[in-house]
Amino acid sequence: MRVLLVPALALLFAGAPVASAADDVVAPIAAGLEKNANVRFGPSTSAKVVVTLKAGTQVEVFGPAKSSADWYVVRFPKEGKVWVHTKNLKPLDGGVRYQVTQDKTRARNDATMSADVVAELNTGEVVEDKGLVVGDWRAVNIPDAVAYVHKSLISLPADIQKQIDERGQRAAVADQTWQQALSIYAKYVETAKASPKAAVGLDWAGLAKQLDVVIADHASASTRLAAKRVRDSIAALVPVAQQVAPTINVAPPASIDTPAPSPTPAANPAATGTPARGAAAAAAGTKTLSDEELRAITAAMPKPSPWQAEGILVQDDTYMAKVGTRDLLMNGDGDVVAFIKTKDGVDLKLSELQAREVGAKGELLTIPPEQSGLAKPTKLIVATDVAPLR
Numbered sequence: 281m282r283v284l285l286v287p288a289l290a291l292l293f294a295g296a297p298v299a300s301a302a303d304d305v306v307a308p309i310a311a312g313l314e315k316n317a318n319v320r321f322g323p324s325t326s327a328k329v330v331v332t333l334k335a336g337t338q339v340e341v342f343g344p345a346k347s348s349a350d351w352y353v354v355r356f357p358k359e360g361k362v363w364v365h366t367k368n369l370k371p372l373d374g375g376v377r378y379q380v381t382q383d384k385t386r387a388r389n390d391a392t393m394s395a396d397v398v399a400e401l402n403t404g405e406v407v408e409d410k411g412l413v414v415g416d417w418r419a420v421n422i423p424d425a426v427a428y429v430h431k432s433l434i435s436l437p438a439d440i441q442k443q444i445d446e447r448g449q450r451a452a453v454a455d456q457t458w459q460q461a462l463s464i465y466a467k468y469v470e471t472a473k474a475s476p477k478a479a480v481g482l483d484w485a486g487l488a489k490q491l492d493v494v495i496a497d498h499a500s501a502s503t504r505l506a507a508k509r510v511r512d513s514i515a516a517l518v519p520v521a522q523q524v525a526p527t528i529n530v531a532p533p534a535s536i537d538t539p540a541p542s543p544t545p546a547a548n549p550a551a552t553g554t555p556a557r558g559a560a561a562a563a564a565g566t567k568t569l570s571d572e573e574l575r576a577i578t579a580a581m582p583k584p585s586p587w588q589a590e591g592i593l594v595q596d597d598t599y600m601a602k603v604g605t606r607d608l609l610m611n612g613d614g615d616v617v618a619f620i621k622t623k624d625g626v627d628l629k630l631s632e633l634q635a636r637e638v639g640a641k642g643e644l645l646t647i648p649p650e651q652s653g654l655a656k657p658t659k660l661i662v663a664t665d666v667a668p669l670r
Contacts, residue, residue, distance in 0.1 A: 321427060352444070353427075368385040372596070379610075461494060465487060485522055592611075643662040645660040
C-alpha cells in the first residue's frame with residue numbers, strides 16, 4: 281500500500297522549503313518624510329544609519345516594526361547600501377548587478393568582518409551594484425531588504441495611519457500562525473513517512489488555511505514565500521484528505537504526536553484551522569482502503585510541472601557567440617539549467633522577467649559541451665512560453 285501514495289507525498293519529504301527573497305505580496309504604502317530623516321538598519325536610535333533622506337522624500341511603508349510600534353518598516357531605500365564579500369558575488373550585465381553564489385551570504389553594515397550582519401542572502405538572489413569597493417567588500421543595494429524610520433518622521437493621513445496599524449496587527453497574527461504551521465507541518469511529514477495511509481487522514485485543509493493567512497499578511501516577504509512553498513507542497517493532499525478522511529480510520533501511529541492545527545487568535549478568523557477528523561471518522565464508521573481506491577487517489581493528484589525547465593532567468597553575453605542567445609536559466613547553485621531562445625513570431629518580454637524564478641516550455645534542443653563550453657550537454661528551449669513561478 282505504501283508505494284501507491286508516494287507520488288502524492290514526495291514533495292513533503294524534503295522538509296520545509298528554505299526562504300529566499302521574493303517580490304512583495306503585501307503592497308507597501310507610499311508616504312513622504314516630514315523632515316530630514318535617518319533611515320536605520322534597526323528599530324532603534326542606536327542602530328547604524330543606512331542613509332539620511334531629505335524632507336519630502338517618498339518612502340514605502342510596510343507597517344510597524346515587530347519589536348517597537350514607534351518605528352516603521354520601510355523598503356530599503358535605493359540610496360542605501362550594504363556590504364557583501366566579493367567571493368560570494370558573480371557579476372551580471374557587466375557588473376551592473378551581482379548574483380549571490382553562496383547560501384546564507386551575510387550582508388553587513390560596513391566593509392569589515394566585524395560589522396553587524398543586517399541580512400542573510402541565499403544563492404541566486406540578485407543585488408544592485410553601488411559602484412564602491414573597499415578591499416574584498418563590495419557595496420550593493422538589496423531590493424527586497426527593509427530598513428526602519430521613526431514614525432514621528434513620516435507624514436501620514438489619519439486613515440493611512442489606521443491602515444498601517446491594522447496591517448501590523450494582522451502581521452502579528454500571521455507571525456504566530458507561521459510558527460504553529462511550521463510545527464504542524466513537521467509532525468505531518470513524520471506521519472507521512474511512517475504511514476502514508478494515516479497521513480491522508482490528517483487535517484491538511486486546516487494547515488492550508490493557516491498558510492494562506494501567512495501568505496496574505498506576514499510582514500516578511502521571504503516568510504510569505506516560504507509559506508507559499510509549503511502550501512504548494514501540500515496542495516495535492518488537501519482534496520484527498522477532505523474526500524477520504526471522514527470514512528476511514530486515520531489515527532496515526534501511537535509513537536507520533538500529530539495534533540490538528542491550532543486556531544490562531546480571534547483577530548483573524550480566517551486563520552482558524554478546521555476541527556480534527558477523529559470524531560467524524562468514528563461517526564461515519566471505518567473501513568480499509570482498497571488498492572483500487574488508493575490508485576484513484578493517486579490518479580487524482582496534480583501532474584508534474586508543465587515546464588520543460590525551471591530556474592532564475594539571467595542574461596550572460598558570454599554565451600551569445602557560442603549558443604546564439606544571452607538568456608539562460610540558472611539553479612540555486614549558479615549552474616546553467618537551460619538556454620532560452622524566443623521562438624520566431626512569439627512575443628515574450630524576457631527583459632521584464634530578469635532575475636525572477638520562471639518556467640519555460642517550447643521546442644527542446646540540446647547544446648553539446650564542445651559548443652557551450654559547459655561540462656555536460658545543456659537544454660536549449662526555443663520558447664513559446666516563459667512565465668514566473670510565483
